[in-house]
Amino acid sequence: MHRSIARCALAAVFVCASAAAQKPSYPDRPVRVVVPYGPGTAPDMIARVVSEQLSRQTGQSFVVENKLGAGGKIGTEAVADAKADGYTLLLGGKDTHGILTHLYPDWRIKPEKDFAPVALLARIQNVLLASPKLPASNPQEFLALARQKELRYGTPGVGTNLHLAAAYLQNNYGLKLLHIPYSRSFAEALPALARGELDLVVAGLPPAMPLLKDGRIKAIAVTGTQRSRFAPDIPTFAESGVSGLESGGWFALFAPKGAPQAAVDALSKMVATALREPAVAERLSGVYADPAPSSPAELGKLVADETQRWGKVVADTGIKIE
Known part of the structure; x- marks a missing residue:
């Protein structure tokens, strides 16, 4: 009887030890x-x-x-x-x-x-967006227009990757662009674009998609190496010969x-x-x-x-x- 109890107790110890060993140590x-x-x-x-x-x-x-x-x-x-x-x-x-x-x-x-x-x-994907009022709907038209007149563009703030993408275009393609940073509330930039208060906005595709689907704003191009599966009609800059924005x-x-x-x-x-x-x-x-x-x-x-x-x-x- 005592041996049986001892064996059961020993088995219980092994079961507990095994369970403890299987339990992940991180995170606890x-x-x-x-x-x-x-x-x-x-x-x-x-x-x-x-x-x-x-x-x-x-x-x-x-x-x-x-x-x-x-x-x-x-x-x-x-x-x-x-x-x-x-x-x-x-x-x-x-x-x-x-x-x-x-x-x-x-x-x-x-x-x-x-x-x-x-x-x-x-x-x-990141995307260059335009006001419906802007007389440019693709990269070639955008580049031609931005060389002729100053365009106002919004980003989440100075030094963000979206600001640097636009600055890269301005620096390498001779564009006239005026940066309007929306550091406190970038959520206000897209409605401002839809109202025509901005000419352009550089943004991630996620917050832009609802307004793009409603036709309240339009897309010029995405910055990735290939078109987005979520918006396959939007061209890449690379397709138009604009290099350096493949990210x-x-x-x-x-x-x-x-x-x-x-x-x-x-x-x-x-x-x-x-x-x-x-x-x-x-x-x-x-x-x-x-x-x-x-x-x-x-x-x-x-x-x-x-x-x-x-x-x-x-x-x-x-x-x-x-």
Whole structure:
């Protein structure tokens, strides 16, 4: 009898030990995902789609926190200064990890070195939009018009990748463009364009699609290497011989430098699993984004390439943050 009880007790210990061994060591508490942009923006929407799926997969909450300001600089600093334990993450992109370091040469944060790349999440197309009143509907007509008269264009702010895209066109194609930054509320730029208060707006495709579908604004071209599957009638700049703009927007997860490699690797695998979920792909499509899974090494290479590329654009255009 005593031997039977002992055997049962020993078996219970092994079962518990086995269950403990199978339980993931990360995450074992809520994870904070900092988005350095406002609610309702493309990166915010992408962060929420993926975070909700990660919460379902792990049983732990992935909580999105918006910490906006200075073109992504404030949120980036907050994560760089956070404890490097894998429980505070940054939703970054080409602005945070390709451009800011060149706009602020004395910035104490060096994103390429101060963050551990985790995983790419999604890509979007950027698009040059025009007022319905503008007598130009394609890249050739736009370039010809902008060489003849000054056109007013809106972006989310000075030094953002959308501003740099327009400045690149202005600098390399001899265009007359006047920048109107909508730093406080970029959501106001598209309605202003529809009313004819602006001639152009450079934006991500997601916020533009509702107005494009309603015919309240029109699209000149997208900046990616190929046409968007969400708006296949919009040409690329490359089709018209405009080179140097073959890049849309991308968004990825980063951890502070020094985060445990086990946590980074586990999270990267979790993201890959999440992005394979049909429901996640469908929700990303709903915000006009494409899943773009990657390894940490692939994301690290993307950051290095973008840092080099946008450094040249900043230098060539002479854009500075006053």
